[in-house]
Structure formats: C-alpha cells, structure tokens
Amino acid sequence: MTITTLALLLLTPILVWRIYTRLKTQMERQRSILSRHYTGVLVFAGMILVSLSEVLVRPYALGALAAGTALGVFWGVFALKRTVYEDTELGYFFTPPMRLGIVMAMVLVARVLYLGVEIYASQQGSGLAAPKFTDSPLTMLCVGLTAGYFAAYSVGLLLWRRKLRQAIEKA
Numbered sequence: 001m002t003i004t005t006l007a008l009l010l011l012t013p014i015l016v017w018r019i020y021t022r023l024k025t026q027m028e029r030q031r032s033i034l035s036r037h038y039t040g041v042l043v044f045a046g047m048i049l050v051s052l053s054e055v056l057v058r059p060y061a062l063g064a065l066a067a068g069t070a071l072g073v074f075w076g077v078f079a080l081k082r083t084v085y086e087d088t089e090l091g092y093f094f095t096p097p098m099r100l101g102i103v104m105a106m107v108l109v110a111r112v113l114y115l116g117v118e119i120y121a122s123q124q125g126s127g128l129a130a131p132k133f134t135d136s137p138l139t140m141l142c143v144g145l146t147a148g149y150f151a152a153y154s155v156g157l158l159l160w161r162r163k164l165r166q167a168i169e170k171a
Contacts, residue, residue, distance in 0.1 A: 008120065012113065019109050020102065027101045029084075032092035034161060040154030047147040054134040064137035065144045072148020075100065079149070080156035087164060094157065101153075108146040111139055 048069055055061035084095040115133065133139060 002124075005120075005124075008117075016109070016113070020106065023102050023105050024098065027096050027098040029086075029093055029095045032094050032157060032161060034158070037154045037157045037161070041151055041158065044147040044151035044154065047143060048151070051134060051140060051143050051147075055140055058134075060137045061134060061140045065140040068141040068144025068146075069148035070144075072104070072145040072150075073152040075104065075145075076149045076152025076156065079153055080160075083156075085160060092161065092164065094160075096153070101149075104146050104149040108142050111142040115139065 048065070051065055052062075055065055079097050079100050082097040082100070086093040086095075115136075
C-alpha cells in the first residue's frame with residue numbers, strides 16, 4: 001500500500017463528513033429566490049439531458065437513468081408536500097425536509113467517490129481501463145435519482161411562488 005493510497009483512505013471520511021455538514025446547512029430554512037429555483041431546474045434537467053445523450057445506445061443504462069429520474073421526481077413531489085412554506089413580511093421562505101434532501105445528494109456523492117476510487121485503482125497498474133461516468137447503469141440510476149429529485153423540487157418551488165403571485169394579483 002502506497003502513501004498516496006493510505007492518504008486517500010484517511011482523507012475520504014473527512015471529505016464525506018465535510019460534504020455532509022455542508023449539505024446539512026443547505027437543508028435549513030432558506031429564502032425563496034426565483035433565480036435559484038430557475039437555476040436548479042436548468043442545472044438538474046441539464047444533468048439528465050447530458051446523461052441521456054450519452055446513454056441512448058445502451059439500453060440498461062438508459063433504463064436505469066429513466067427509472068432513477070422517475071423515482072427522483074416521485075421523491076421530489078413527496079418532499080414538496082413535507083416542506084414548510086412561509087410568507088412573511090421579510091419575504092418568502094421554505095424549509096425542505098432535511099433528511100430526504102441529504103440522502104438524495106449523498107447518493108450521488110457516494111457514487112462519484114466510488115468512481116474516483118475505481119479511476120485511482122485503474123491508474124495504479126491494475127490493468128483495468130478507467131471507467132467513464134456513464135458506463136455503469138448504477139451510476140445512471142444515482143444521477144437520475146438525484147437530478148430528478150432536485151429538478152422536481154425546484155419546479156415545485158417555482159409553482160408555489162407562481163400561486164402566491166396569482167393570489168396577490170387577484171386580491
């Protein structure tokens with residue numbers, strides 16, 4: 001075992017802990033900013049579309065991406081029902097369900113870390129070719145799950161804000 005391998009093994013739990021604590025702060029009460037919601041829709045829909053363009057000729061990966069996206073959208077709609085919405089004098093706020101959001105994000109983080117380990121192992125002379133991100137159906141399932149969840153959540157927040165605006169216009 002090389003010193004680099006040992007360092008990676010020791011630093012990985014620290015990296016995971018830092019990502020977890022960062023995600024935990026992002027899953028607290030937040031101000032609803034329309035540009036962030038639009039950005040969320042564009043970024044996460046873009047993740048799905050770019051992945052889709054890569055897996056169109058591989059039916060298992062395509063099916064995994066579709067299943068992950070459908071499941072992610074389902075969980076996103078479920079999370080929207082559990083979200084606390086606030087219309088205050090200071091503005092619009094929402095509090096997402098913390099555990100569900102963290103789990104969805106950590107699924108993709110865990111898969112990316114696993115791919116990083118595979119790439120590192122392939123570069124250490126094990127004879128394996130370095131995997132592409134879209135090669136594995138499991139990776140596409142994780143991408144679809146995470147991107148579908150956060151895209152659906154962003155769309156739901158945009159719809160909430162539209163409903164508030166329509167109520168103000170009617171009044």
